[in-house]
Amino acid sequence: MKALRRQSLTRAIQLSLLLSLPGIAAAQDAAAPAQPGSATTLDTVTVTGSRIKQTNVVTAQPVYVLDRSKIEATGLQSVGDLLQQLSSSGKALNAKFNSSGNFGYPPDGGGIGAGSAQVDLRNLGSQRTLVLVDGVRWVNESSASGVSGSADLNTIPLAIVERIEVLEDGASAIYGSDAIAGVVNIITRRKFDGAEVHAYYGEYEDGGETTEASLTIGGSGERWSGIFTASYFEQQEISSGSWEQSRFPTPGTGVRGGSSGIPQGRFFFCDPTRPTTGVGGCDADTENWYDVTLNNGTTTPVFDPTNPNGGTYNQFDLSDRFNFAPYNFLLTPSKRKSIFASATYDLSDDVRLHVKGLYNNRTSTNQAAPEPIFVGPGAGTGGIADTISIHQDNPFNPFGYTLDANSNLLVVTRRPVEVGPRIFHQDVDTTYFNIGLDGTFGIGDRTLGWDANYAHSENKATQEFLNGYNVAKMKLALGDPAICALVAGCTPLDLFGGQGRPMTQDQIDYIRTRQIDSSKQVLDLFQGNITGDLFDIGDRTAGFAAGVEHRRYRGDFNPDPLRQTGESQDSFAAPVSASYEVDEIYTEFSFPVLASLDLSAAIRYSDYSTFGNETTGKVGFRWQPIEDVVVRGTYSTGFRAPNLGELFGLTQFGATLVDPCGSTGRPGPASPDLAAGCAAQGAPPNFVQANTQITTFTGGNPDLQPETSDSWTFGVVYAPSWGTDQAWSDRLDFEVGYYNIEIEDAIQARDLQALLETCLREGGVNSINCTPFTRGAGGNLNPPNNFLDNLGSIKTDGVDIKANWAGPEWSWGRLNASLQSTYVNDYEAVDVDGNRSQREVGIEVDDSAIPEWQTNVQLGWTRGDFNAGWTVRYISSVKEDCDNVPVAGAPGCLGDTEFNELGSTTFNDAQFNWSNAFTEGLKLTVGVNNIFGKEPPVCLTCSLNGYDAGTYDLPGAFWYVSADYRF
Template structure:
């Protein structure tokens, strides 16, 4: 909890290197302030404060764990328009991947539009976010809500951000495995400040702009104070068509080859290999016909309209079949460029905090906080519509009446065989979310009069996230009704089944294939499907802290606390989602569950030596927690730390502890949710080829599949919670060892500080899903007798007897081990120069080891250096301040990444040898700004991503991509952006 007695500037709490992994220096060191004198004056006003990483009040701060502090002013100078951007920047995350607004088309925890934070690359559920020392409950949509959504934070009220990159479950409870982020709000405000910020991308024709407007104010009396803020943030959509690098994905092979579209003579944007869909095409049984330019085959099972063709299949040219390059097919539609690259959002936030002195109960004060946040987000997608016309349907033209695409019903034909499959480019659809988040806190704190110097704090809070989410969907039953037609005498068609309101599907012709679909039919087969997600959390906590006794080296301080927390989740998808009535889209069952936990915990700090030769300071700290969850039972965690300062300029520090993470509610109770993998994941594809594992071949043959079998349907993946399978909490250990150098330099040389910290975190019995591809491979490679009996992993797989389609059931289980190790280096140098002060902050993180295994006997494949897991990242901040001016220059650097070294080490070959470009070079972005601050107003102007860097391209098929650039949160897809921030106080 955060305990202030006087107004506190964040830059004077610790010397947090702005946007760097800063160590916690001694209190007498100053931060990134414009004036050293001003910082010293503010430091003198500090009495006692609690900083993340400890629950003890101190008038100085020497932590056994590294703590980073980001100040409000430095966030403004770097041009960040929201707290989300600050927290997801390379400086905080060390380049590891984050869920941000470039993931709108992917299934992510928290649902589309949610932004989460993952420290050390261990995932958002292993990072704890606090607001003024109290948990920020999860928020979002759909069933997998399990982490704090950074959108809910009150950006206008934030004074500083404290980041503990060390496990701390013994201090903060579940989820604090990789670290803790504490958001500290401004306190003791007097007056009103109006602020506005505008960020304008300079290379996107006005798209992707960001705007933030806020008003912050406060007042106080002799016994009370009240402050708060109201703000509005808007980010406009940035589409694939708004940026050059996303307009035309290519194969991008090392030999320079790319498929050239015979129709245009140019590179074929959205080729099949680059992830495009097939449109304006039909699928039939094999027929002889005229070949399209680009193929020399004579028999085809894929065709596109061509009115000039008068022989063979009249009106169509062949684009797929034996000996045909499938990239001949039409895969590009201009509507694809309307897809969201960065999805739009509007966020409105109101925050209030206040206190009142009772002059009773030990000089107690009652206090309260209220946070209301509303997020409105949306995503634009591109949809392919696949219609199956049944054999004998009057909607099929006469020259295709003999075709039999599939002898089985593929889902839309009420048991009839499929004559022709139509691949139609429908166009764009939109998904929307509105999330209303409310958090209320009330408490009382004061002196515990029976014990001198002791204080107590009792509080209660209640949080609710209420989300409504909607998506445009084709409904299966209505598509089935509309495709079952009879011909009328006037050449029109009517629905045969007589379903109410039914509109007959359009006839199969070139207009239909081109996506020119009748409005009345679309109005019948499409609808908005809406679901609702509720997440509630109630917390009751009490604590007491103070000096226990005095040793020669100082007071032994103790903190004791207890907390009760209960949580519940309820996600009710739209009824058509629940009943699997949405076509070619994921489906979801109801998610409903709750959990509760009792905890008692404590911390002690013991000063062992002080002001002795070779022992200026030796302090031991320890903390422990007992936890009892309703869901999985009880557990204990602990942490011990040591700070040793042999001489004034050198400090050693270290800590070792255990952490745990209780499974999130969605991991326990998420309703069965379906998704899809490519048909290529079926292990039985072409299993008769040489080189196929003998057991795989035998198992595939036992299912009656031919050696040349090719899967034509996507692999359905059903995810469900693990509560019924006895899901348990995961445990972890964490070690941090470091040193701080602060040599005493001559005054004219300035001030220098350097720190280096080694860290390692190991998570055991981790909560994870085995993964559909792993289940498939493990099942089909199992002993033939086990396969036949459906034992082990094979019990998680169903193959449809008629269509041969696969369904994999992949629930949450305790299987994984995650390990991350690395070194943080930080340097700070400050020196008076001329009329002002120069300040340099530098931070480098080296990840030395990162791997995950599913089972104890799995081989270890170190992922360091692969895309999304850089070995080195660095940030630097240079500023010069004089009078009322401050000039700033910042850098964010990410080391080159790729897969050639990884594949050579573990598989004996490189992707380069196969013709793929799987490497990206180092990535550097720069930001510059200047700030002028008068008595009651300030202005900051600058540019982010000065050189307009977007990231290097890789070949299609290497990783998920945006254009040909890896989908990776460390890259700035918006590009060069000018910004201005104005504030005025009254």
């Protein structure tokens, strides 16, 4: 009787979770509902998080699943967009990010990932979320700017997806490295009879048209089945100039206060010919240092050394800074073409051959304002540009003496808008091939299942960069004209004429260059698994799974030769060509120790060619104390091996540092607690930071060790019998789960902003926290080094809440509702020196926020062939530190205000569809996401478009229509 009651609850929860709006897991694998009054025999299924086939969909570990109906209800056409709307999701790359290397490359060696889409669970970074396709690891992305440790979800077309299972728990003991924050398992369509045509069109208020089309054909026979899908996706761009918030870089719009690289030119130098009362004509403390720019409308510069602000020049100030914003993209354009095929053939009654393959091509584009030219030590590149002097005989030099990088020059800048914007084109090819066998065999009265797979996946990319400059040629063109005349094609360069005297075509052609970067990642994988029953414990069975896996990773990054030699005006980057291998063995057990209690355990041994071996384990329980309640929990240890980019990458990054000693719109003196440190470093009291993009040398570390983690979860699932088969409710369930994750030896670079402020508080010199920082001419920071290391710890915990309800069939239709909500209680990252990262719950920093609450609510109505849905997505308020806002007087940070608040935001989506419209098999859908056109909150510290593109939607509503015809 107890077994029947337990089976009854299991079935009720299965139906509730599988058939309610978010419910979804493995519906096609579950047994058909039993007839009233009959006994129920449950099929075994495999659920992400365990390789043991089992009858319990509500397992010890929390799994959230999206089936095709739920996916279609969102109106989204990208796997990445879907996953980034999860309440447990953090910031990850998507098409709203428009950086392609003009800021440089982050320290993890993974590059910018331009045009890719990633997933980040628990705000721990995409590199700590493992992506599987049909239970097999997916290749990491390469967008021609590095060797990444994250998967690009744009390589997986939505048309091939049957469902997506999200394990919201650590799973290194089951799947190996990278599964610290969780696992995303994308299940492809396996069996399909007939043909289906899908067409989609959508558009934002400001443009950004999106079209998608796919064709799926499938069939099956007595011993075989096959499916083929071809799909096409195109998303057009939206210019940043189309939205007021991203069009003007003035205080309060969310974009930093413009750039000091201006079309009129900025000239920060000293006149060595003027007498002074100091020791020398150009000592740092003399009055002969000028920071001037040309007046607007100037055609012929006239400089008066007795009055630097006279003639055609004026003192450079905030009003002169360049508005780069309209040249950027608010939404980057992208095209994707793909084909996918999958087939199975029964070689015998017990053995099946399976084969699948995919080819996906993505082309995408990013754009930035015309490349600014910075020469002189104030350029702060750490390369050739810092050493450039402008010869007195340069025919365009209006000052009559050499601007010498070793004595009287800080920086000369000029942004030649006549060259046109920087354009970055990515072309990415992904291929995947999987072949294997699976089957069953018997030992006594036990039946065991097994599978063996070989998978080869490859992601290779090129990026073409247009309208960049060759710095070595600039140095020659700005030097002695007599030497320039000896070099074929060399033309003296004019940095002094401003917009009134544009560069000539000959000048542009000599310094302009086209750069090609490329990268490739390859994953070869051999895998074998076995699972089945061990023995009976009462009326239930103990199960096990075991397996072995071998993986070989290869990664190559080939930056353009100009980047490698430092001759590119854009960022320096070094090539990477490396590989490593992994051998693993695991085993997993499940024991029903009591009539209401199941225990599980897993252990995995991993041997890496790079650092050695690692062993991880996991234990869990599932307890059903009464018929309506399941209590579950897990404890696991995990690890993440350093990837190839983290081990061997070497690049530069234009870190957007706010110098506390004096920044744009906030000249010195520094605040009292930092003033002594600024003075000790050589920053004068009236110092103004020349450029917020302070180049940082970043890169990998071949001595890195793996990160390790401890995580545990505890949850309760309640499916009340009083909410099942009632007049007001057909199904009802609730779930509350707690998670806690601690990472040690976290692989990261230091938080330079926090480190610089700590250094200055400690006196500015002779402190371990000051090691990366030195200052050059005028007090400007020299490029610091900030390489990766196993630097510290990350801790986070929170609560997930889920609820599902489906009403009975009324005469006017059927209603359903669901809720998914995540509360983040704490997030803390501390490095080995005790410096705490600025990134915390409720804080906006580095274009990334961790909201305390994220909640999604779906409401649905169905009657016959008609369906309507309404979705509400809520993001709680966050705040940003006004000390990180470099523009004084920005609204929200006036006076002594410590934080600017980004208010809570709610997006509303609506959809209506009609099945069998006009003819059988035709489904028509119309919908609007962000139906009320809610705009994201203004972010004063965010770069480029002035809002957090990883947390919020684009401004304005997005409407779409689609048609699906199956025959």
